[in-house]
Amino acid sequence: MLLKKQYANEGQGVAGAGVGMGVGMGIGQQMSNMSAGLMDQKTEQKPAQSTVTQQGEAVCQHCEHVLPAKAKFCPNCGTEQNTTPKLCSECGTENTPDAKFCANCGFTQGG
DSSP states (O other): OHHHHHHHHGGGHHHHHHHHHHHHHHHHHHHHHHHHHHHHSOOOOOOEEOEEOTTSOEEOTTTOOBOOTTOSBOTTTOOBEEOOOEEOTTTOOEEOTTOSBOTTTOOBOOO
């Protein structure tokens, strides 16, 4: 049975080899692009910005574990948390550390 399949494909010759080679080169190019993308990623790690649940509990952005009040590090994964509120320079309202705009006046927050 295996020999029959080999003989059936024998007539494709150079055309079949060219298609296979083209597919292989395309996959190789994609792998190269993926590797280059990984190398471009920054290795510097910033403290995670914790988020707040609807119940008012802080949650680690890295592992989504509920954090104790005023935790500086996540007790589940050990990731440093940035929980210092950001004060709006326009109106003085406390905003979340990752806020891009003030929740009160809409003023752009520095980052």
